[in-house]
Amino acid sequence: MSKPETDSTTASGRDPGPAEQAAVRIDEVAVRFRTRKRDVTALREVSLDVPMGEFVAIVGPSGCGKSTLLKMVAGLLKPTTGTVRLNGEKVAGPRHDIGYVFQRAALLEWRSARRNILLQAEMRRMPGEQARRRTAELIEMTGLSGFEDALPHELSGGMQQRVALCRALLHEPPVLLMDEPFGALDALTREQLNIEMNRIWRTTRTTVLLVTHSIPEAVFLANRVVVMSDRPGTIREIIDVDLPAEREYAATLAMPEFASVAGRIRELLGAGAAVE
Numbered sequence: 636m637s638k639p640e641t642d643s644t645t646a647s648g649r650d651p652g653p654a655e656q657a658a659v660r661i662d663e664v665a666v667r668f669r670t671r672k673r674d675v676t677a678l679r680e681v682s683l684d685v686p687m688g689e690f691v692a693i694v695g696p697s698g699c700g701k702s703t704l705l706k707m708v709a710g711l712l713k714p715t716t717g718t719v720r721l722n723g724e725k726v727a728g729p730r731h732d733i734g735y736v737f738q739r740a741a742l743l744e745w746r747s748a749r750r751n752i753l754l755q756a757e758m759r760r761m762p763g764e765q766a767r768r769r770t771a772e773l774i775e776m777t778g779l780s781g782f783e784d785a786l787p788h789e790l791s792g793g794m795q796q797r798v799a800l801c802r803a804l805l806h807e808p809p810v811l812l813m814d815e816p817f818g819a820l821d822a823l824t825r826e827q828l829n830i831e832m833n834r835i836w837r838t839t840r841t842t843v844l845l846v847t848h849s850i851p852e853a854v855f856l857a858n859r860v861v862v863m864s865d866r867p868g869t870i871r872e873i874i875d876v877d878l879p880a881e882r883e884y885a886a887t888l889a890m891p892e893f894a895s896v897a898g899r900i901r902e903l904l905g906a907g908a909a910v911e
C-alpha cells in the first residue's frame with residue numbers, strides 16, 4: 636500500500652455554478668501511486684458530474700482505477716491533481732456523509748443482523764429511537780424480516796450483503812458508493828439483489844456510484860454507465876440508459892434499449908475485458 640502523490644497547488648475552495656447542482660463532481664483528476672518498486676498512474680484526466688439522485692454504474696478492465704475513483708469520492712484517497720466535490724464542497728478528508736458497500740459484507744461475527752446495522756448509529760451517536768425505527772424500516776425494505784436476531788454465520792451471502800446495505804443506508808446518506816457489492820454472490824441471488832436495489836434506489840433516491848464487472852447489472856441498475864479505459868484509467872464514454880426508472884427484470888433485459896447499451900459497452904471494452 637502506498638499513498639498517492641499529491642499536488643499541493645491543487646485549487647481549493649468552493650466552485651460556484653454547476654458544481655452546486657452536482658451531488659458528486661470529479662474535475663480533471665489524476666492519481667499516481669509511488670511505491671519503492673514502481674510508479675503507477677491509476678487514473679488520469681477523469682472528469683464526471685453526477686446529479687443528485689442519479690444512479691451511475693462504472694465499468695472497466697481490471698486494474699483501471701475504479702476502486703481508486705470511489706475511494707477518492709469517499710475522501711479515503713487524495714487525488715494527485717484535480718478536485719472532487721460532494722454537494723459543492725471540496726473533499727479534503729474521509730467523509731461521514733456517504734454510505735459505502737464493499738464486495739465483502741464485513742459484519743461483526745458476534746453481533747446479530749440488527750446490531751450490525753445499528754453499529755452505524757452507534758458510530759454516529761444517532762438518537763436510539765430514530766436509529767431503531769430506521770433499522771426496522773430497512774430490514775423490512777431489504778426483506779430481512781425474521782432474521783433480525785440471526786448472527787452473520789446463520790445468514791446466506793445474499794442476506795449478509797443486505798445487512799451491509801442496511802448499515803450503509805442507516806444514516807440516509809445523500810451519496811451511496813458500492814464497490815462490486817454483488818460480485819461474490821451466485822447468479823440468482825445477484826439477480827434478486829439487483830431487483831431489490833432498483834426498488835431501494837427508487838424509494839430512497841440516493842445518488843449511487845456502483846462499480847461492477849457485470850454489464851447486465853450496470854445497464855439494469857443505472858441511468859448512465861461510465862466506461863473506463865485500461866490503466867491509466869480514463870473515461871472512454873458515458874452512455875445514457877434510456878429505460879424507465881421502475882424496471883422489471885426479464886422484461887427490461889428483453890428491451891431493445893437494453894441490448895443496444897449492453898452491446899455498446901461490450902464493444903468499448905473489447906473482447907479481452909474482464910467483465911461478465
Ligand SMILES: Nc1ncnc2c1ncn2[C@@H]1O[C@H](COP(=O)(O)OP(=O)(O)OP(=O)(O)O)[C@@H](O)[C@H]1O
Nearest residue numbers: 636637668675677696697698699700701702703704
Ligand atoms: N494503495 C496503493 N498503492 C499502490 N498502488 C495502488 C494502490 N491502490 C491501487 N493501486 C494500483 O492502482 C491501480 C488501480 O487499482 P484499483 O483497485 O483502483 O483498480 P480496479 O479497477 O478497481 O480493479 P479491479 O476491477 O481488479 O478491482 C492498480 O494498478 C493498483 O495496483
